[in-house]
Amino acid sequence: MTDLSKLPPVDPDVPNAARMYDYFLGGSHNFAGDRAAVERIKVVMPFAAEVIHANRYFLGRAVRFCAKEGIDQFLDLGAGIPTVGNVHEAARAVDPAARVAYVDNEPVTVASAAALLDGDPLSTITAADLRDPGAVFDAPGVRALIDLSRPVALLTVSVMQFVHDDGEAAGLLDEYRSRLAPGSVHVLSHVTGDHDSTELTAAEDEYRATANPGLLRTREQVAALLDGLELVEPGIVDVTEWRPEDMIGRQHRGMWAAIGRIR
Structure with missing residues (x-):
């Protein structure tokens, strides 16, 4: 339902976080500038790709958890390219x-x-900025697909670091959650420097040269973004430690993760 003719032009020389994420995951929807930025990050943070993959595995586990809980609607903000x-x-x-x-x-x-979702009547892609909840909820691809009278899984997976002001970030999440029916859940992951601060801070510096500078948040700051929710066990933990059915070991990889219930 997105009119591709109205998308803004792209500067391939300016690295973008979504395309960089795609490259980290082995995708092909990226430019030379994105790949160069990722390689610079890998120099200062050698385990960067492991962080990205650990986050992706968490996303899969979290979505399956929500579906097993009976939630059959998902609103994925800052979704990136829906590849593997x-x-x-x-x-x-x-x-x-x-x-x-x-x-x-x-x-x-x-x-x-x-292109990837063409022919799928149960999935849509909407061009919108998560900083404008009204535009997101009013978009045809959201409004026609998601029934807000029933529970929804709100996904903000590795995206809120691009909203730097703590108050703004918390306010946006409150606005999204306020529109969701009781029984909905909020899935969140967020980069942190709490464990490997030298490497994560260096990566944060590299992101400042991209279109999407990211911000590291502490566990306490991440907890504030989930204020008022009933956290699902095991609470706020590293992405590798949230019910790690498909992860080996419990190494800290640089992201906090949690799921909260909306009552």
């Missing part, structure tokens, strides 16, 4: 009728997602 390990595949492994509304504001990501 995407939300709709994970959800439909549990519930074939699961609906997924992807939202992103990066033109290449939106165009790539539109």
Whole structure:
């Protein structure tokens, strides 16, 4: 439902976080500038790719958890390109009728997602900025697919670090959650320097030269973004430690993760 002709132009020389994430995961929807930025990050943070993959594995586990809880609607903010390990595949492994509304504001990501989702009546991609909840909820790809009178899984997986002001970030999440029916859940992961501060801070510095500078937050700051929610066990933990059915070991990899219930 996204009009691709209205997407803004892309400067391939400016690295973008969504395309960099795609490259980290082995995708092909990226440019030379994105790849060069990732390689610079790998120099200062040798385990960067492991962080990205650990986050992706967490996403799959979290989505399957939600589907097993009976939630069949997913609103994925800052979704990136729905390639291998995407939300709709994970959800439909549990519930074939699961609906997924992807939202992103990066033109290449939106165009790539539109092509990948072509012919899928239960998934949409919307070009919108998560900083504008009204535009997100009013978008045809969200409004026509997601029934807000029933529980929804709100996904903000490795995206809130791009909203730097703590108050703004908390306010945005409150606004999204306020529109969701009781029984909904909020899935969140967020980069942190709490464990390997030297490497993560160096990576944060590298991201400042991209279109999407990221911000490291402490566990306490991440907890504030989930204020008022009933956290699902095991609470706020490293992404490798959230019910790690497909992870080996319990190494800290640089992201806090949690799922909270909306009552």
